Amino acid sequence: MLAVLLCCGCTFNTFRANNDDDVPNRYKIEEEHVVLHSDVKLDADDPMIQELLELRKQIGQTLDLELGDKQVEVYLFKDEPSYHKFLAQKYPGLPPRRAYFVGTSSKLAVYTVWSDRIREDLRHEFTHGVLHGALSYVPLWLDEGFAEYFEQPRAAGTPREDYLTDLVRLQQNGWTPNLQRLEYLEGVSEMQRLDYAESWAWVHWMLHHTPQTRSILLEYTHQPRRAQSVPLHQRLRQFDPQPERSLNAWIASSKGVATP
Ligand SMILES: [Zn+2]
Structure with missing residues (x-):
């Protein structure tokens, strides 16, 4: 059963058991609040990781939010075929989008693919992850409004x-x-x-x-x-x-x- 609640390439919640076979696993960078699994080689101090951690702080300050300690797991696919294959198998029927956020009772996950808009896509989906880690409920339009902001x-x-x-x-x-x-x-x-x-x-x-x-x-x-x-x-x-x-x-x- 898949309960689709949100998105723009975006957010939906599911209570189906996680099975993360076929996700990117060649490289892993783990920080306190974000874990990046990638098939694209990135250094541990890649500016993108630091930018996400800065963004998390900015979200907390701008929205006066207690962010808690949940991690957001980011899965970065190296190319569109492997990304779309994964989505089609795990979440059949979803419209093709460059990125998705999936919030479950146990995990906050972002799935996306390397592109020339990766920075914007990551910031957008990561914002969903931070919000869902801090709040028990976010209305659809507001979730997207904040992610766009x-x-x-x-x-x-x-x-x-x-x-x-x-x-x-x-x-x-x-x-x-x-x-x-x-x-x-x-x-x-x-x-x-x-x-x-x-x-x-x-x-x-x-x-x-x-x-x-x-x-x-x-x-x-x-x-x-x-x-x-x-x-x-x-x-x-x-x-x-x-x-x-x-x-x-x-x-x-x-x-x-x-x-x-
Ligand atoms: Zn969104």
Whole structure:
């Protein structure tokens, strides 16, 4: 039985027994919070390992999270055939993506393949791993919003140009943000590129708009699922009657577009 909860190449949880035959095993680098299994030769002090450890610290600080001591295991395949063969055997039916995070009751695992986007892929999936190691539950859209927020190294508060450009273009065609809609998404297959962009926008905006939006987001994130029964869009409305309008204005102003 495979319970698919999330993804963008991304996250899903499964309670099936682990059988990690055919995973990369030629090289292994183990640090306190990350283990890298690879068929690509990497030095123990490879900057990528250090970057993941730095990223872990950054996630903890940005989200005021107690990270605990769970390790994230990263499996780095050397080429697409071996990666896709493994996925097809172990998780048949998954859409072909460059990377997946799999969270089980006993293991936090990232499976990915060497490519020219390996750094971004690793940062994205590793963020899922760190979040699932620290939190008992993360809603789908929020999990992806955080992963999109952390996947590119950038100075705190610097927004993503790529998503802003996409969202401004959508605004010009009448699109407006809708957090309630995002909060209803339950399956990885329901999430399209626009949903990743909008999830990123809500996360970025709430973290950096005002201390109040930041604290609403963080308090919600830290709560267990049963305590999240009041959805985030309702919590925001207690302080800002039209948060969608506020986010819309921020998106437009970030690209120098005037809104009414
Ligand atoms: Zn993801």
